Amino acid sequence: MPNNKSAFAQVSDAFPMFGANIKRLWGTKDFTTYIKALLQDARDGSKTGFPEGVLSALIRLSDLHDRKFPELQPCIDNNENFKVVNEAFPRIGSKISACWGTAEFNPYISSLLHDSRGGNRKGFPFETLMALHALSEQHNKEYAQLYPLIDVWTQSDT
Structure with missing residues (x-):
């Protein structure tokens, strides 16, 4: 579960389903893909945009996950x-x-x-x-x- 409880709570309170998915995927390779898809959908207009506070909370959670689990980041350098x-x-x-x-x-x-x-x-x-x-x-x-x-x-x- 994310350590940044305020960012997690902000997302989870506004969108319980997204919060449940974030909690389930935290610490896995699929977390990054999931968050990027949420952020991409919100930015390009294919889904209704998130409220500004939720959007910034998603970005904070993404950054925190990337710092905490650098080994899970997609990497093709050795391909x-x-x-x-x-x-x-x-x-x-x-x-x-x-x-x-x-x-x-x-x-x-x-x-x-x-x-x-x-x-x-x-x-x-x-x-x-x-x-x-x-x-x-x-x-x-x-x-x-x-x-x-x-x-x-x-x-x-x-």
Whole structure:
């Protein structure tokens, strides 16, 4: 359970279900993913924003968890595919490392793999391209909870 009881109580009092999930996930790898998803949803407008006090409490809890459990933070520094990309393109490697384990990862990888500049990109060397695809597949497997399943058979054509 979080040590910062006032931040936890602030979230739990306002949103008991979120408080129960925070308590259940505290000290696990899934905590960071859960909090990041809550914060992302609130910031990009896909869910009704949290009251300012709750939002700051979630951020405090996230920071506290990161400091208390640094070993649980997503890290791909020792991944061979990441090393291939990072050695050839350090700026891209830095961004991949920062996005790893978040919902921001797939849009970033997609922006790298799909030219949106009208054909002006040179393209990646084959080894780098394969490493980017492998990282994308690995991320989708490890962080599947970040991406809702879409049942194409139940979607209407309207």
